[in-house]
Amino acid sequence: MLELAILGLLQEAPMHGYELRKELTAKLGAIRAAISYGSLYPTLRRLQAVGWITEAAETPATAEEVPALTSRRGRVVYTITAEGKERFAQLIAQAGPETYDDTGFGVHFAFFARTDQATRLRILEGRRRKIEERREGLRDVLGRAAERLDAYTLELQRHGLDACEREVRWLEELIANERSGRAPTVPEPGTAGGRRDDNSPPPPGESRKERP
């Protein structure tokens, strides 16, 4: 999951670790707290080792002035490679069971703008199915096993059931929107010619991203 998120973010712009973490937190803030460096750095190392990304130590031209004096540790900027982009496309298109758990779905959803519509639909429906199953499980417990559980546990289940029902409704809306060919909900009136930039494939349009 982390691999997918890193590859996705680096596709928008090269970044160093700290920045990556901040962007990750901003993009995924809704589904997970904050990625740990204890996960981030080893993963970056791994991705670099297999060649999906490359590392370039930042030497801001003044580096030669003080070479060994303080041994300035420059920031390490990571850039995605062509192989990395391929890998990203492959990861984003294939949906395994882990695609539908809370974190997996969140990450996939966060990169829906780079996902083709058929895959988006498949993932939304898979997620809906999974949440419906969880919902049924909770209903069962609240129905059949209610007297075995104390009031607090029951309240927890009720709250969970409510969250499930709400998410299913949310997913229904998204699926309906998807089928009608529209973006999630008011994508922005003047995004570009209306909408034709929502997937990465065409090399020309590459990675349009605000860089003010």
Added chain:
Amino acid sequence: MLELAILGLLQEAPMHGYELRKELTAKLGAIRAAISYGSLYPTLRRLQAVGWITEAAETPATAEEVPALTSRRGRVVYTITAEGKERFAQLIAQAGPETYDDTGFGVHFAFFARTDQATRLRILEGRRRKIEERREGLRDVLGRAAERLDAYTLELQRHGLDACEREVRWLEELIANERSGRAPTVPEPGTAGGRRDDNSPPPPGESRKERP
């Protein structure tokens, strides 16, 4: 967290691993999918090693009839020890930072019936504070960084924000109930006379819950 949950469940009745997992799933179904055996068995091993629980191989009296014939692997029933009960009480009363994340809060909440009111209040308020922080983070992103993000990511944040607001409201209600001395929501009319088997300590009065 798993340690706390196991200790809590075994306080209700001795159980073997499989049963423990089922009960765990029923009790915590609202907050996490299903506990893995890859976590469960090693943890049981560990708890047994330090003496919080004891293991008793089930030999149902007929065991001696076919001793070495099929080498029947009996179910291993775990029982909580006095030290284990102490440990549970200690874990349930102390609230660290991990008490307020999704899983930690869920587990603590699931055992609120065995938690004194002051601690319940403290945990509910800590959780509320944490969710409020997450909510503010999402509002910031939706406000300040909205134009940097695509429509799908924004939709994800909106959904997350909605969930936060909803949970805060839920917590407010629970806190208000707690302060007024009532149980979460209709705890059952005859909790005292109707059923009093919900804790194991045969020794008189030990850790009482409701304060009617």
Added chain:
DNA sequence: GTGCGATGTATCGGTCCGATACATCGCGGC
């Protein structure tokens, strides 16, 4: 001029998951 919070890279131990393996039991179908 000095402390202090933000920026920045990195490791280590520990928790938990997912896949996998293997054995028993009861039951329905053939």
Added chain:
DNA sequence: GCCGCGATGTATCGGACCGATACATCGCAC
């Protein structure tokens, strides 16, 4: 009679991710 098959049951292993910790630099307020 027996065969498969799903539920019950115990167990391990590699890997993902976290939380704590360490350490260094930078800019700025006091």
